[in-house]
Amino acid sequence: MTQPHLSPDSSDPQTRFPIGECSSGWLFPLRRAVKRWGYGAIALLLASTIVVSTPSTSQAIDFGDIFNILRNGIRVYQLSNLSDRQEVELGEQIDRQLKRSQIRVITSPDVVAYVDDIGQRLARNSNRPNIPYQFQVVRDAKVNAFATMGGFVYINAGLMVAADNEAQLSGVISHEIGHITERHAVNQMRQRAIAQGVASAAGLDRSRAVQIGVELALNRPKSRRDELEADDLGLTYLNRAGYAPQALPNFLRKLLRASSPPTILSTHPNTGDRIALLEAKIAQIPESQRGKEGLNELEYRKRIDGWFKITPANSQRRR
Numbered sequence: 001m002t003q004p005h006l007s008p009d010s011s012d013p014q015t016r017f018p019i020g021e022c023s024s025g026w027l028f029p030l031r032r033a034v035k036r037w038g039y040g041a042i043a044l045l046l047a048s049t050i051v052v053s054t055p056s057t058s059q060a061i062d063f064g065d066i067f068n069i070l071r072n073g074i075r076v077y078q079l080s081n082l083s084d085r086q087e088v089e090l091g092e093q094i095d096r097q098l099k100r101s102q103i104r105v106i107t108s109p110d111v112v113a114y115v116d117d118i119g120q121r122l123a124r125n126s127n128r129p130n131i132p133y134q135f136q137v138v139r140d141a142k143v144n145a146f147a148t149m150g151g152f153v154y155i156n157a158g159l160m161v162a163a164d165n166e167a168q169l170s171g172v173i174s175h176e177i178g179h180i181t182e183r184h185a186v187n188q189m190r191q192r193a194i195a196q197g198v199a200s201a202a203g204l205d206r207s208r209a210v211q212i213g214v215e216l217a218l219n220r221p222k223s224r225r226d227e228l229e230a231d232d233l234g235l236t237y238l239n240r241a242g243y244a245p246q247a248l249p250n251f252l253r254k255l256l257r258a259s260s261p262p263t264i265l266s267t268h269p270n271t272g273d274r275i276a277l278l279e280a281k282i283a284q285i286p287e288s289q290r291g292k293e294g295l296n297e298l299e300y301r302k303r304i305d306g307w308f309k310i311t312p313a314n315s316q317r318r319r
């Protein structure tokens with residue numbers, strides 16, 4: 001089966017980085033070593049490195065991999081050991097690619113500032129406050145939200161319209177932050193790369209990683225464990241930030257009651273189970289420690305209706 005490529009020549013690292021052409025500073029020390037000790041010694045050095053570091057023949061490192069790392073170290077990612085900086089960098093690349101081809105984001109400063117304020121408040125109260133977060137509103141009437149990696153969260157305008165108040169919107173954003181703090185997209189990217197057989201022992205090259213990241217952002221297979229974990233953490237972050245935690249199960253209940261429940265529910269674990277687990281967790285929080293903010297429906301409605309002239313049920317424009 002042919003996989004779509006982001007660039008036509010992304011499949012073959014040898015083509016992209018032909019041996020014999022040196023443009024990267026990575027190779028200069030190797031050149032000096034060649035001058036001093038000759039090619040034979042270097043080949044022996046590389047060969048012994050391979051023997052020592054290769055755990056099994058199925059993961060044998062070939063010379064293409066080694067030259068890839070030497071020439072292009074930063075573009076090959078070890079997904080099992082991705083640094084925060086690399087994750088943010090990948091998130092930025094995926095974001096750029098998504099906006100180039102798949103989604104349109106709303107750039108109105110009021111909308112951007114409103115959602116970003118909420119998102120940053122929640123991110124500060126998350127278990128991973130030390131990476132930059134970016135919250136963007138997608139020009140789409142469907143009730144949906146998603147996250148990629150490295151702090152990138154996307155909320156559809158349709159979801160903002162469907163929520164009754166700021167605490168409900170915040171509950172969804174918290175859930176997405178939960179996916180980021182637990183690195184769910186990174187883990188799924190690793191699994192998919194292995195399943196597609198595109199990750200070498202050296203790692204996954206950038207264009208493949210971005211391609212998989214875009215696929216996952218648009219059509220992520222929902223793992224029940226990941227979703228329940230994001231609910232659980234999302235509720236914690238929501239409450240820590242001072243929002244009423246009850247808003248999250250209330251929003252799910254509202255979506256469930258809708259005449260045509262949005263696909264976001266059918267792609268997630270059973271909504272009844274999610275609501276029950278959230279309610280049980282809220283019951284464990286002492287009344288005095290429960291957040292109370294974000295419940296003013298009139299204020300929220302006025303703000304949102306001033307921005308978006310769509311109805312979530314049928315996506316028709318209001319007259």
Ligand SMILES: [Zn+2]
Pocket residue numbers: 175179227230
């Ligand atoms: Zn989710």
